[in-house]
């Protein structure tokens with residue numbers, strides 16, 4: 001099998017007496033969605049924050065595209081293509097959909113964006129922004145200010161902005177949160193298509209979405225990986241059922 005795009009080895013993080021992340025190892029391969037599930041307080045956010053670079057591990061290492069990135073900060077990791085979406089602060093409410101995506105493109109290539117000049121550069125950038133918006137089914141909302149978007153549309157705008165950075169892997173922390181059934185179904189279909197563009201490490205509480213999307217699932221309990229396997233293997237694992245899933249698993 002080809003080398004993983006992302007691999008985490010022996011990651012450990014303590015907060016005082018709490019070991020929120022204990023010797024965690026997992027990997028993410030090209031073309032896959034690897035879901036990370038577990039009860040509240042299991043350490044999922046702590047793990048994602050260490051992978052994204054916002055939180056420094058006490059022990060362990062993180063490799064991305066064959067390179068040890070453990071010592072790099074969030075910005076340096078994002079530049080290498082580690083894309084984190086659904087950070088609410090990134091969207092400017094008064095900017096339209098297309099302007100917000102252009103803003104993300106600007107972040108990727110600061111020299112390319114000239115808001116009030118350089119018509120040619122701006123046109124190219126607008127075209128690219130439109131393409132990312134189309135990818136997330138927002139073509140009919142291009143000129144709508146972000147503040148007027150429905151919840152699910154805003155989530156898709158955040159995804160378009162993450163796509164603008166040309167990620168080589170996505171870290172998604174609870175993308176379904178707050179979405180109704182219809183919004184969650186639409187986002188599920190979209191994420192399913194995106195895995196071929198960049199593999200996805202997905203933290204999600206919505207078990208319908210997890211079991212519909214994941215190629216592999218890792219279960220985190222008290223900061224430790226209890227099991228990693230295909231949805232069928234996880235569904236059938238008696239330890240997982242006892243510790244977490246119980247009757248929550250979709251048939």
Ligand SMILES: Nc1ncnc2c1ncn2[C@@H]1O[C@H](COP(=O)(O)OP(=O)(O)OP(=O)(O)O)[C@@H](O)[C@H]1O
Nearest residue numbers: 015018019020038039040041042043044045046047
């Ligand atoms: N900055 C912090 N300072 C102290 N303790 C923390 C900090 N961040 C997390 N913790 C603790 O670490 C443990 C893991 O928390 P974390 O938020 O990573 O879990 P989680 O699986 O993401 O939970 P949830 O599903 O509720 O988001 C918890 O016991 C939490 O209280």
